[in-house]
Amino acid sequence: QLQLVSSGGDLVPPGGSLRLSCAASGFTLDYYAIGWFRQAPGKEREGVSCISSSDGSTSYYYPDSVKGRFTISRDNAKNTVYLQMNSLKPEDTAVYYCAATDCSNYVRGFILGSWGQGTQVTVSS
Numbered sequence: 001q002l003q004l005v006s007s008g009g010d011l012v013p014p015g016g017s018l019r020l021s022c023a024a025s026g027f028t029l030d031y032y033a034i035g036w037f038r039q040a041p042g043k044e045r046e047g048v049s050c051i052s053s054s055d056g057s058t059s060y061y062y063p064d065s066v067k068g069r070f071t072i073s074r075d076n077a078k079n080t081v082y083l084q085m086n087s088l089k090p091e092d093t094a095v096y097y098c099a100a101t102d103c104s105n106y107v108r109g110f111i112l113g114s115w116g117q118g119t120q121v122t123v124s125s
Helices: none
Strands: 005-007 016-024 032-039 046-051 069-073 080-085 095-103 119-123
Touching: 005 095, 016 032, 016 046, 016 095, 016 119, 032 069, 032 080, 046 080, 046 095, 080 095
Parallel strands: none
Antiparallel strands: 005 016, 016 080, 032 046, 032 095, 069 080, 095 119
């Protein structure tokens, strides 16, 4: 079953940085496009980044709300995908999840498999 585990969430001040990690067991991440998603209280889950599979050239996708601040990357040797978040804002506060997805449809929360346990990111002074 395609279920990934996200970690690395924390409480950080506005303007701070954080790196989230996404790991899998039992299957190889580089065969899949991987997305990062977030859900804030009272809001729908939204996609915040996507990296294409390692089959061919790599493509990266970001919505305008995080473009220039968030960077997604993968380390195939560690079977891990990362989300580097810089210049964090209070509105970035949410539970963050990673999942296998389709980068053409990730923004609205489309995933393959099921949601794993997310990691809480809180941006506050």
